[in-house]
Amino acid sequence: MEYWIRRIRTLLSYRLFKWLLLSIVALLTFVLLFSHVRIETYDIRLFSVAEETIRSPKTIVDVRRTEIEQERAASEISEVFSYQPEILENRTSLISSIFDFAMDYNPAADDAQEPDFTVTVTNEMMEDLKEALSEDVSENVTTAIDDSVFEQLLSSSDSELERTKGILVSQLESTMSNPIKQTELTASRDSLEERLSGLAIQDDLKEASIELGRFALVENNLFDEEQTEARREQAKESVEPVQILEGQVIVQEGYLIDRDIYRQVDALGLTTNDDTIAPFAGLILFVLLIFLVLYFQFSSWSIEEEKKQNYLTLVSMIFLLSLGLMKVTELVGELDIAQIQYLFPAAMAAMLIRSMINTRLALVITILLAACGSIIFNDSITGSINVEIAIYFLFSGLAGVLFLSHTKHRTHLLRAGLFVAIANLLVLLSMALIENAQYSLLDWTLYLIFAVVSGILASILTIGLLPLFEAGFGILSTMKLVELSNPNHPLLKRILTEAPGTYHHSVMVANLAEAACEAIGANGLLARVGCYYHDIGKTKRPHFFIENQMNIQNPHDRLSPEASRDIIISHALDGAEMLRKWKLPKDFIDIAEQHHGTTLLKYFYYKAKESGAEVREEDYRYPGPKPQTREAAVISVADSVEAAVRSMKDPTSDKIKSLVQSIIQDRLQDAQFNECDLTLKELEIIKKSFCETLNGIFHSRIEYPEFTKKQERKKQA
Template structure:
């Protein structure tokens, strides 16, 4: 139901069998509101062209007028400051005017250069400055006011570059007829011509900004829901046909067909998962747990698809390639198995082809389905041999590379017209998809493992670390038991791998299966460093209780440290309900009334193949290690005897271990034990030394 609802909006509601230049058999209305991209682009281009035609390229800059008048006024002010007095201007003996002192002219030019924003000394002749310096303050003030007034008058209207000369001549004419003193008029005219410059400036940035603003101000043209696209009996021209294509109405179909198709598709997804789980021979409780987990991951991926597809509203091309398609396969591969991850990869690729359908409801996107399929396969393949959580990020990088290659191959095969920007977006989307898949997997994996009690390969590898508190404890407090556990782990893993069981679970489970012996390590023979056995001083009943308690104590310790339930089961079940024969017969010999049920482990019997294999490996390893001069025949006979004894005792009645698998287990045990306890060649010098000692 959730799959149907999530995909509901991506199937079409109504389509029509129409062709270009045909006559509409009925009035067609828009079933939804969409943006008409083509008409919107045309409208934006039209508005931009109109803005460009209007004289927006030139703009009158009134601040230029203020700056020029201020500059001319400053020249007059400085001239008043550095001019010389009338007494200095005439020779007392001849009453003739003398030239302007050189120092006054230099000080004026220096002041103008230092204090004025524009270096006017290079544009104005010294004769002008000398005339200004030789004039009185009153004359300068009067000339200043007239000049500035005329400049403002001439520059009141915009002046283009080609109009500058005309306006310079204009201000010269106006100043020529002004009431300024004649000996100062030439200087004033020079300043007036200097002040006139272009004020109507071409502003490219402003023009571009205006065009951009005009484009952005255009509201998107919509095809509204209910709007008539074509009336009955009218010709379907190119524009009408384009609108119908944009709405996805150009293919004839039954109204309910898309929904029926979506229902069938959802049922296919359901039945694929159902048949996958129905043929899986595991406990119903575990099967239900896995089914719930896979369903949650599948629906989470569909939800992420929908969120990613919604970003398409930002007009980002092919946003679907950003979706982390490898996330779900990597999660399922890490927590369950490869086969189920492959199934989910195929289902998600099919769903992705519907979700990312290029906005044409009811269609499928084959390209993105191929992309999702290969992305998921890459995640599974690159993660298949990874047994550490840090390898997930490395797998994500490999997935990113695979995504780029697949996407590049698709775009090249399409021979489409892609720009450099399109390829850049594709590269970024494909890379981010792979890395994002690994990051989400790393983040979600602990949550799913804790929430569903999943014991993944990565979790098993982490628990096999010798720095775990329980493993450090057994190594320091019961080193003999630790060595025994490692040997049992080697046997169990090899046998489980051979029969198709979880070898890594068997190995790591063996490390913890005898953790209960750490409570009383010296009561177990592998930890006894001397020939004295504490059981020699105990009654058979006391010894029985100590030996049996190690299974219960181990399970309790594992629960205390919150280790996975599989480990607790191995600790409780690896002895099943077997009989402690040594102490049972010892009690008989001592004349004690003993019952078999009192000397049996409380069980339960092994419930899984892994636990059954561990139980055999535990007994076989201890028995072979106690043998003197073990040979291949002796080992084979011992293994056969132990397995036969367990079989007759009903030890395997509650697990799905077959007789054929038992034969395989025995063969693997014999091969492994022969490799461990093989005969060793003595070196000649050691042999001679031993013979010499015997003779002595």
């Protein structure tokens, strides 16, 4: 896989490669989620029998049922009546006016004091009264009141008219002080007539007063159309819309499709083959969000483009692999296995990415997969979202990331899987309690089994896939580094047996480099294990290196400076070649090539100059390249520092500090750190770390005196 990525890298720039790969991921994601947002349609007819159970794919408002409920609520609102007291005033004023006009148009009324006095009512008097009433009274009473009433009024004396007017007005006020509806009007008039009949009114005026009373008594509790309509509208608005809920069964298989069912199916858009584009537009936006999240995640990442390309390919493969497993699990769920979605190893992707790359990217992929899972596992209801499964996947992935935060051994993956299983159980239990769901014993058993298997399966798949991805992409994970640090590795055993001095030197350099890298925030474990292999090239000619020359003459004393130069310089190239042959990670190969940078072999360079030959400095420099990473730079300094301090006689703290300072200063002046991102502040931290570590190694020891056997016996005695 790494070979093909390098081939693609030579053909495409990183920017083009990123766009192309993310586009492929987006396209495949769209294809995998397509069937879960496409609305299914049904070929059904009114009054036919349903061939399958139809469920609502979404939540909508049932407009027709809502309207029926609103009309029912409005019909239950009674009519609103409004009592209007001004009507009483108007009617009593009208009656008073009639009596007053009658008294005005009775010319002989003043003579009516005689007991036997009678008035002859002429037509002229009637006409004058009616004309006056028609002109000066707001209501035309001449057509509503019989002439006999006016005749009785005109034939009565003023005193009788005044008395009768007072009685009638009083009775009207008593009656109309209470609200009277149209339906109550007849009963009220009859009651008024009955009361007037029992009062002491002159016989000639009693009939007229009753007639006027019935005329004056009208409804004063009138129907308020505006208020009634407002209350009915308020009642309509208070009705909650009737909804067809997502997942609701519209019709069971084998049941008759009546008008109401057909209307609901039609309202859901399930009776036509003309699919709406809204779900597909939504899916496109969803996939675009995934594309943008991954794009900006890698765009903002400050690492080499070569690593970005590897990581992007790796993450894309893990993401698509997880989606594929989701799809397979969902298809298995069609066998009517309840809650099969909880069996999916949701923590697998998070654990793989956390083990090989970093925590941040693992969390991002966990969130994206949880969102995709909410669409795939939507209980066969196309277009719906399963929030519960999204929460389950999210917490499962988070548990996988958290419990792998400090893992350095593959066996810890299985332990992390057990913790993920516990987290799965807690999430399922919490959601069941929140919903107050009633599950059977079988349901709880399935939940328990699926949650535990999901966690363990995630760890098993991670353990199985991790070596494949590490080898295929050249990923150097923490666990891989721990494995490569095992002294039983063939290359390390070769160094130990063939070049024991080099092995000891590598271990010492590893101690220095690891402490310094951790002090500046670099990868200390990578530096340590890289040091174990950085001088593997010395195993080709171990005795040409001073740390392996024990009780033998230095072979360089018999060689020319040029030959010695070639042997010494070749150990970096030979080491890189051996590491490539054994297919060790590229980081180790880089450290082997870069740990001397382009430094000068000063001893042999000056030895060649002393011989009088013409010597070029470039010929006595390592081919490089210069250190490209902070780890390689630290190792290069640690390698020189350890060798220099080991050759010192009676190393003291001040001597060590001075030596370390001079070596780092020499590398700075030689521009050996120009191609890595070490800062001057970090160099000071590295110098301090080296001094502390070396002081701990080369501390002064107590000199024990030698006792002779005689002195020892005396002491024992």
